[in-house]
Amino acid sequence: MEFNHLRLAVVLASTMSFYSHAGEFRIEVGAFFSQADTSFGVTNPNTGNDYDLDFESDLNMSERETLPYVLVGYDFNESHRVFLDWRSLHRSATNEYVSKPFTIPGSDYEAQVGARIESTLNIDITRLGYAYKFYDGEDWDWESLIGLHIMNLQTGFGGDLGYREDDSVNIVPINTKENSSITAPLPNIGLLGNYRVTDNWYVLGHAQLFGFSVEQVSGLLLDLSIGVEYEFNHQFGLAASYSYYEVNLDYGSDIADIDTKFKFFGPVVTLSYDF
Template sequence: MQLAIKDKSVWSSLILIGVLTLSPTAIADDSHFKIAVGGFYSNSDTGMDVTSPLTGKTFELDFETDLELVESEFLPFFEIAYWFNARHGIYFDWQRLHRDATNTNITVPYEFDHPDPDIDETYSIQLGAEITTTFNVDIARIGYGYDFYKDDAWDLIFTAGFHVMWLELGFEGEIGACVDDNCGIIDIAPNTVVFTDVTAPLPDLGLLAHYQFADSWSITGHAQYFYIKIDNIKGELIDLSGGIEYNFEGKFAADLSYKYYKVTVDIEGDHTTTSIHYGFHGPMLTLSYEF
């Protein structure tokens, strides 16, 4: 089962900018490319609003605690960019977090509705059930950067673009369902994924800062934000980082920073709203090269 937001213009932009590729954090006097690779050690926090079959009240299901997904993990990062001149550039970057885990003895029973409002099904996870959870996130960021303030020490860059997020959320195992208000539990075959594949283009605005305080040493900062509502989906993103960069002879650079990232998605159905949040924070190391 799938829920997808399709936007042909977004995909066209993704392909075009992915071919051109570049990074808004570069300091540019002439046209040039910049490529950066790295990773960060993430402490993840993921949850989903569900209902207790015992009390009828809503509570947050914690994926790391209740479903035993790994909380701390190393995440890869890739970025490529092109600046046309000292003021204007385009960029593309990508990061991912893929996790799955099996809980052989659910200690908290819960129920949740299918996020697609056209599918009137409620799923039930009973006490003691064995459930395998899959939660995969891939995030590609594309956009335009404008260096609106530049002097010998400072660069301040405005960015506008899209976060395109591939979200896969699935449950397999001992799952029951209520269909069309018939709340007798109907067994679902094991190894059945309840729902998966939410693809959402998420527009954002941001600000990048670069301050050189000594030869080869700079302080870097990054902030992006979006809020969007498309049909029955409402979402918010906060993306922050700050760190210090060392430049090796003008071509190579290393940046050590701390990153905070959080996405909240609300999917409104006819009778309920499915809320999913995903976030991570941790130290990040990036190595870059300009040519």
């Protein structure tokens, strides 16, 4: 994502905290050097077969993005905290010659081989949850996590789009861009662990997952991270970790029938301040 499209996340408690003090705030700033792999369920209008359209390989979207972010956290005490964060990845691309025909889900618009297609994919994820430290050992800390991811997915297709009149072989060109947007609640549970190697070095990681089915929405959520953190003092820390985030989403309604899969993975570097 270009820097002018970056979003700031506001967090009541960071899931990557390794040291909790009663009534403390935390601010984190850093960068997520992500690699994306996203696909969209479409239909071949010539054969009627369904397949996954890959935004990176089929539509020329960028695979690698640098996503700066800001986190603000708060711990009620050494055992209880709540958190709210926001992830965002916005991308656009143009493919001058599409090699696979497809019909856009939820509409009658289609693109044929050789079409020039402009595409947009915006994904914003807000996460709200609660963490409880159920084990506070000399070196190990363990926390349970429960919460809700709220994902907003926006797609846009333009360029050489058309539609068929009365199922005929003739394709009528259109001059507008086809956009769709859904907001899906994704519940989750998880586990966070921290291990103190020395007074300044910590190993930290978390895992959140859920298989869900809520009304017209179903799918799988997986959020994993592992890394190390160096504490300069009780206020400043520097962390480096590797993050993997995956969502498989199937959304069906009278307005749209969308099947999408996306993954973000890569290194994350953050600088934290506790006060």
